[in-house]
């Protein structure tokens with residue numbers, strides 16, 4: 001008799017891993033380079049729609065988050081989101097060995113998207129694949145539409161390059177250091193193979209302030225990851241303005257912007273309406289600028305990307321419900337912050353999930369005017385200051 005393979009629903013898979021406090025197997029950390037730092041790579045193929053990893057960390061109110069002292073580096077691990085008309089933050093600044101916190105940004109063609117899942121009356125942030133992910137591919141999601149420093153560095157030609165499958169073809173003449181050069185100098189070449197040999201390390205031994213040094217100094221085992229960059233036809237005729245036309249061959253439409261990221265929360269419809277009124281959308285991110293403690297202007301805002309894969313009500317589950325009834329789309333947007341004061345939105349973390357008793361939420365515009373959001377602006381490590389907190 002043929003056994004029927006049971007397919008675990010992505011949301012159930014997410015719930016299982018949330019409850020087990022373990023990362024899903026099939027992913028590994030790898031040091032990429034000094035610029036990007038570490039990243040997370042698939043060691044098993046991932047189906048489109050599948051649960052990938054939870055962005056684990058400490059759930060705190062946005063107010064608590066603002067009150068804490070973070071170094072610039074630590075603040076890149078803060079992920080702010082809305083739930084029950086309030087603003088919350090997953091503080092993943094501690095090097096706890098989990099992988100979700102190490103996933104890098106891909107603005108143009110991410111393979112994952114973040115969703116909010118409620119388990120035991122507590123929100124969790126989980127990444128789901130938006131397309132099939134091959135072994136060796138880096139796991140990435142879109143941090144939003146802010147002017148992230150690393151995006152400025154991207155060569156223009158790269159906009160028409162699509163990252164594809166892992167390849168085991170001849171890569172002997174390439175190394176990681178010529179990766180960009182390959183892309184920019186050989187735009188007509190159909191395929192470039194790049195090999196990088198890096199070290200897997202023990203997460204627990206990392207310190208946020210010297211993470212790259214530690215990663216390279218304490219290799220535990222070696223691995224090879226090969227990336228294949230395949231260009232679509234003739235790059236030489238491409239420029240940033242026509243990149244969309246080129247990339248439409250990929251399922252890029254998945255990320256077509258259609259609204260605000262913080263809309264469609266069943267518990268926050270009204271707030272979102274107000275937010276939309278006050279904050280006209282820009283692609284991916286509603287950007288707001290603010291002055292920081294040190295007087296610099298920071299771009300802040302709320303990213304936005306639609307996610308047809310998760311338009312189904314499977315994306316959210318509330319374990320507290322008897323019937324595990326599903327909630328509407330809860331795609332969330334990471335928001336980085338170099339913090340300042342925010343409007344009061346502190347509430348006990350385990351306050352009832354009954355939306356009807358929720359206070360009206362602080363308008364996002366007010367919130368946004370106070371802090372940069374991870375999805376839209378992430379401070380970089382270049383001016384790392386000594387931590388005054390007990391965090392990472």
Ligand SMILES: C[S@@+](CC[C@H](N)C(=O)[O-])C[C@H]1O[C@@H](n2cnc3c(N)ncnc32)[C@H](O)[C@@H]1O
Nearest residue numbers: 035036037038076077101102103104105150378
């Ligand atoms: C949440 S951390 C991700 C893990 C980080 N790469 C690490 O090694 O700890 C975010 C930081 O990673 C780096 N990063 C993320 N996406 C990147 C990208 N596409 N290019 C370059 N650096 C990136 C930036 O320094 C950013 O502040």
